[in-house]
Amino acid sequence: METQKDAVMALVEAHRQAGRAVGEVLAGLGIARSTYYRWKRGANRRPAPSRRTYPLTPEECGMIDEVKTAHPEYRHRRIQGVLQGWGTYLSASAIYGYLKHRGQVEPYDRRSAPWDSPRYEAWQKHLLWGSDWTRLSIAHLRWYLLTVIDFFSRCVVAWDLVPSVNAGHVKAIYRAALAAEGIPSSAERKPELRVDRGSPNTARVTREFFEILGAELSFARVRRPTDNAITERFYGTVKQEEIYLVGNYPDERSAREEIGRYIAHYNTQRPHQALFNFTPAYVHQVNNKTALVNELEGMKKATREKRKDYWINLEKSDSLNSLILSH
Structure with a gap:
């Protein structure tokens, strides 16, 4: 036709x-x-001829095996992020297909998406921070992990462990975050802090502190966890990967060491799917979404070319060996 x-x-x-x-x-x-x-x-509008695809090379398969052996609980997308950190981009579908062929795909119960969209937009760091606290056990007593997270990079810029949370802790953690990021209190523009409606956040002294400092304090809407979704997501992660695994920290010193070690790992080593599988600290450093996308595209292209060269050279080698054997 x-x-x-x-x-x-x-x-x-x-x-x-x-x-x-x-x-x-x-x-x-x-x-x-x-x-x-x-x-x-x-x-x-006829589509261009499809590009020839090449199977994973033995080197790429070995890299997947190395990560899966070291971390059996990692699924294909987490493995993709680790390999990207090593400078090799493999598609999540290719990794999944390889793991499925080897019978290493575990069942996964997907969570439903939230009904409401988040009420924020951050296109660079230091525009919007989120703060909250979560419970943990130290010497079988209730303590709290208090954090400040940048909504653009998801980097934990400040944290503390406290036996209880009051307005003084909210003010102190914001000051600590400013100091950690090198933002002077006299700066004309300071990051907005998104918090829930807990009493330490809504206290009069807290509101006055932010008014005097010249920084904006915004509150999540009632029954709208997506307004502070970045912070809530971090606490879900730290609970599953650190707090719930330990259960009870023997004392404050060991708790600070373990939590500090995990947050350093989260910021600098743990790839994040929402950040194109870059780490929060790297995204915080680059501070440019376009540059990150371009870097990822360059990594994809380099990996495709390397894989293509491998199979082409292998085909040439096989053809040459066949020619030699035929004579």
């Missing part, structure tokens, strides 16, 4: 160049003008 369409369009074009009207030629062929021009539009 496509060949017939091409032949008709070529014939009409030849007559048009010879001086005949397109409508006259189409009438003679019994083809409606709308049909002819629809064919022409379709011809201009």
Whole structure:
């Protein structure tokens, strides 16, 4: 059918160049003008020939095996992030297919997406920070992990362990975050702090502190956890990967050491899917989404070219060996 369409369009074009009207030629062929021009539009939109794909190289398979052996609990997307940190980009589907072939794909219960969209937009660091606290056990007593997280990079910029949370701790953690990021208290523009409506956050002294400092304190809407989703997501992660695994820290010193070690790992080593599998600290450093996307695209291209060269060279080598053996 496509060949017939091409032949008709070529014939009409030849007559048009010879001086005949397109409508006259189409009438003679019994083809409606709308049909002819629809064919022409379709011809201009035909997809380009598909690019040849190459299977994973033995080196790439070995890298997947290395990560899976060291971390059996990692799934394909987490492995993708680790390999990206090593400078090799493999698609999540390729890693999944390899693991499935080896029978190493575990069942996974997907969580449903939240109903409400988050009420924020951060396109660079230091625009919007989120703060909250979560409970943990130290010497079988209730303590709290208090953090400040940058909404652009998801980097934990400040944290503390306290036996209880009051307005003084909220003020202190914000001051600590400013100091950690090198932002002076006299700066004209300071990051907005997004918090929930807990009493330490809504206290009069807390509001006055932010008014005097010249920083904005914003509150998540009632029953809208997505307004502070970045912070909530971090606490879900730290609970599953650190706090719940330990259960109870023997004393404050060991708790600070272990929590500090985990946060350093989270910031500098743990790839984050929402950050194109870069680490929060790296995204915080680059501070440019376009640059991150370009770096990822360059990594993809380099990996594809390396894989292509491997299989082409292997085919050439096999052909040469066959030629030698035939003689």
